[in-house]
Amino acid sequence: MNRRNLLKTAGLAMAGSALLPFSSSAQTLNLESKPFGNDNAPQPLSGKRKLGRTLEVSSIGLGVQNMSRTYQTTIPSRPEMHNIIRTAFDNGVTFFDAAEAYGPLEVEKILGEGLAPIRDKVVVATKFGFNIGEDGKRVPGGLNSQPEHIKKVVESMLKRLRTDRIDLLYQHRVDPQVPIEDVVGAIKDLIKEGKVLNYGLSEPGEQTVRRAHKEHPVAAIQNEYSLLWRGPEKTILPLCEELGIGFVPWSPLGVGFLTASIDENTHFAQGDFRGSETRFSSENIAKNMPLVHLLKKWSVQKETTPAQISLAWLLAQKPWIAPIPGTTQMNHMKENIGASNLKFSSNELLKFTNELNTIQITGDRLPAGVQAMSGVEAPLKK
Known part of the structure; x- marks a missing residue:
């Protein structure tokens, strides 16, 4: 299904949205080239990125969050999800992102099944931090980053992912009840045991990052960031x-x-889920459409797609940024990774960003209850 013809009334299931982490998402442009578009064959992913000191990943990864249940609340074909995962690898993707909260638990199983034949050739990232029972049901109490819980969760993750180590383990959200020093202490134990190779934080507070990094180097931070939400640029x-x-x-x-x-x-x-975000209210969508118009203008000029312009802009910001667009559609996956072949010259990047800066996005990115879990600082260790 072409994105341009996507049903405008398609629902986004709360269970599938990355916005709710708990389930019930100075290069030179060759102006004569034609990056992958609707009528072009897909191009293999180009380039690698380094996260932290040593972790090397493909410049664009694959988020697999919705492979157990899509935004439209349908259940995807499991064999087709495996096919998308392996085809992504065949086209250069080595970075795959999951979490225990996605499904819950089921997405890690799908990823483990899909990567089984190629496990040693890829980077597997997943996340802990919510109180989830072994049956996949939420346990009262919300977040849980107690050290012993982390270690227990990782043992279960390894089984679901069909692996003996996790390349990149994130704390999904900062636990306001647990000092980050205790969290990192548990992760350091897992690193010593070879069960975790690198760790990161998702939507953390700035001081929590500094404290965590002091205990053991943080490889990556995962936050929402796009042309629609540029909050990470501040701090x-x-x-x-x-x-x-x-x-x-x-x-x-x-x-x-x-x-x-x-x-x-x-x-x-x-x-x-988008219906609960004020940036997607009927009134605010109309106010935010200039951003889409900007993307359409540039995509026509460059004979590419709005999605590829969006991803290429992210890649152009810093050499240590590696986005993880998620999809359950093979053609969308190929379109996304094709963005790695689209480069902005310094003048083009300046022109695009200047136009972008004139556009003001109206509305909040998350419902208040979910937003409250972002930017949290862990309590000080006594």
Whole structure:
């Protein structure tokens, strides 16, 4: 299905959205080239990125969050999800992102099954931090980053992922009840045992990052970041540059908005997660459409797609940024990784960004309850 023809009324299931982490997402441009578009054969992914000191990943990864249940609440074909995962690898993707909260638990199983034949050739990232029972049901109490819980969770993750180590383990959200020193202490034990190779933080507070990095180098921070939400530019990206930490944008395509599949005529189905975000209210979508118009203009000029323009812009920001667009569609996956072949000259990047800076996005990126879990500082260790 072409994104441009995507049903405007398709629902976004709360269970599948990366916005709710708990389930019930100075190069030179050859102006004569034609990056992958609707009528072009897909190009293999180009380039590698380094996260932290040693972790090397493909410049664009694959988020597999919705492979157990899509935004439209349908259950994807499991064999086809495996096929997408392996085809992504065949086209150069070596970075795959999951979490215990996705499914819950089921997405890690799908990823483990899909990567089984190629496990030693890829980087597997996943996340802990929520209180989830072995049956996949949420345990009262919300977050849980107690050291013993982390170790127990990792043992289960290894089984679901069919592996003996996790290449990159994130704390999904900072636990306001547990000092980050205790969290990192547990992770250091797992690193010594060879069960975890690198660790990161998702949506953390700045001081928590500094404290964690002091205990053991942080490889990556994963936050929402896209043309639709540029919040990390204020403090997190400068912090990553200062400390030598990689950055992994989640929802780099703005849950579909940056693919031009949403406009003023979109009506979200009941239960569609975007319906609970004020940036996607009917009034605010109309106000935010200039961003889509900008992407369409540039995609026509460059004979590419809005999605590829969006991802290429992210890649152009810093050499240690590696976005992880998610999809359950083979053609979308190929389109996304094709963005690695689209480069901006310094003049083009300046021109695009100047135009972008004139556009003001209206509305909040997350519901208040979910937003409250971002930017949290861990308590001080007594």
